[in-house]
Amino acid sequence: MRSLQSSKRRPIGEIAAALAVAFIASSFVGFAQEVTTVVRPVETHEILINPGMGIQTFQRYNGDSLNPGVTWSEEGPVGTLKTEEKKPDFPGSSVAYVRWHWATLEPVQGKVRWEIIDLALAEARRHGQRLAIRLMPYDPKHPLPKWYRESGARRANSNDGNIWEPDFSDPLYFKDWSALINEAGRRYDGHPDLESVDISTVGYWGEGWSSYMPEFPVQKKLIDIYFKAFHKTQLLMNFDEPEALVYGTSHGAGWRFDCLGDMKEHEPEMLDQYPEEIAETGIQDVWRSAPVSMETCGVPESWLRNGWDAHYILSEALRWHVSTINVKSSAIPQLWGKEFEDLERRMGYRFVLRRGEWRTQARAGEALHLKTWWVNEGVAPVYRPFVLAFRLSSPNQSRVIRTDEDVRKWIPGDAVFEDPVFVPSDLPAGEYQISVALLDPVTLSPAIQLAIEGRGRDGWYSLGKIRVSDGY
Structure with a gap:
């Protein structure tokens, strides 16, 4: 064994030079490995x-004719509607909102015409929409089922002509009412084409x-029917009774009110009841986890005839974080076209990918070190668990990488997704296109349009290139 004393020593200067070369070389290798691609869509x-x-269709579907003037029908469709050959001048819609009276659905006790709802779900899908529904006990023109009125049930009012x-x-x-709702829940809760269900309890x-x-x-007992019947489908609580509103929204329901736009001279709901009740009930932040939906008081044309301020009305709806509005499938006055277009751009969610960054080169099985910066320019989040996904594709290969990001937390403002996102270990070496999409949680197909350019026919947004080499 050679002793330390007999070993040949290297000059200190030579050692320092060697270390410097090694440091530069390792830094260069590290730098080469960490070269990144940055894109700004x-x-x-x-x-x-x-x-x-968005703006809903009411008692009909995309492409169906509009209601004339300031009229509309409360009778939900019971069959297939005839779609107009010429598309009406009305916004495209992702939600068809329909409602039916109890007597229509159950004309004979125990024999519910479920085929009416089945057909409506199918029609919504055929028109590229999901269905929002309400089952109504009665209204001033449509009485309770005859069998119920003759069942010995108690009447609240006298025979006064009403x-x-x-x-x-x-x-x-x-x-009898809970029997209808419970069976509806058993049949339709979680149905892929069902958007939401209104909590419908008492009164017109x-x-x-x-x-x-x-x-x-x-009232609470009637509300609880819905929470027991619908565990998966979003529920919406009507706005009319404060105590009921607080109870429903505190148990996960969103909220809706039925007279957006009321600016009448005496006790205008837009200036009195609505803002006061929102504040007094403390429901200002419900929108963070459940949707806000509104229905116009009359129709937009009646606002115009009454001289009401559409800009103020729609600005208030946005301030209250609205996601959907039912204008009763009525024409939007040309004078207010810009106001309604601005509404459509801001209501609900609007996702902009501002910046994307990833490693320019990576081995199969390695992390991309992917980082994306998003801005939600809408007034509300998305409420279903859509899947943020990235795709690596070439003429011969395509792999989708689904992330665990909860996009429901992307409230208005900034959001950053930063995750290793590993290249599939069996992906062959080559050049790949990186694309991004938000996938439907059921079909796992691209479902949400982003507010950026670059969308392909398949719904994916192309971002840039990456070079993949063989794994270790």
Whole structure:
């Protein structure tokens, strides 16, 4: 064994020079491995039709004729509607909102015409929409089912010429109404084409108000029917009774009100009831986890005839973080075209990818070190768990990488997704295109239009290139 004393020593200067060369070489290798591609997609300002948001169709579907003048029907479709040959001048819609009276659905006790709802779900899908529904007990023109009125159930009002109104605290009302809702939940809860269900309880249209209101424990019991029947499908709580509104939204329901635009001279809801009730009930932040939906008071044409300020009305809707609005499939006055287009661009969510960055070269099995910066330019998040995904594709290969990002947390403002996102270990070496998409959680197909250019026919957005080499 050679001793230390007999070993040949290197000059200190030579050692220092060797270390410097080694440091430079390792730094160069590290630098080469960490070269990144940065892209800044071009934003688009076009109106986007995206799931669960926008202007709804009412009692009809995309392409169907509009209601004339300031009229509309409360009778939901029971068959296939005839689509107009010439597309009406109306916004494209991702949600068809329909509602039916109890007597229409169950004309004979226990024999519910479920085929009506089945057909509506199929029609919504055929027209590129999802279905939002309400089952209504009665209204001023459509009475409760004849079999119910003759069942011995208690009547709340006298025979005064008004429509027969039930005693909502009557056990028969709870029994028969809950039977309908429970079976609806069993059949349709979580249906891929069902967007939402209104919580419908007492009074005209089931909106939760009446001259014969029961005590709140009775209201609560009627509301609870829905929470027991629908665990997967989004529920919406009507706005009319504050205590019921607080209860419903505190249990996961979104909220909706039925008279957006009311600017009448005496007790205007837009100036009095709505802002006050939102504040007093403390529902200002419900939009962060559940949607806000609104329905016009009359139709936009009636706003114009009344001299109401559309800019103010729509600005308030946006301030209240609206995702969907029902204008009752009525024409939008040409004078307000710009206001409604601005509304469509801002209501709901609007995702802009501002910046993307990834390693320019990577081995199969290695991390891309992918980082993306997003901005939600809308007024609300998305409420379904869409899947943020990236795709590596070449003429001969295509691999989709799904992430665990919860895009429901992308509230208005900035969001950053930063994750290793590994290159598939069996991906052959070569040059690949990186694309991004938000996938439907059921079909896993691209479902959301981003507010950027570069969308392909398949719904994926092309971002740039990456070079993949063989793995270790």
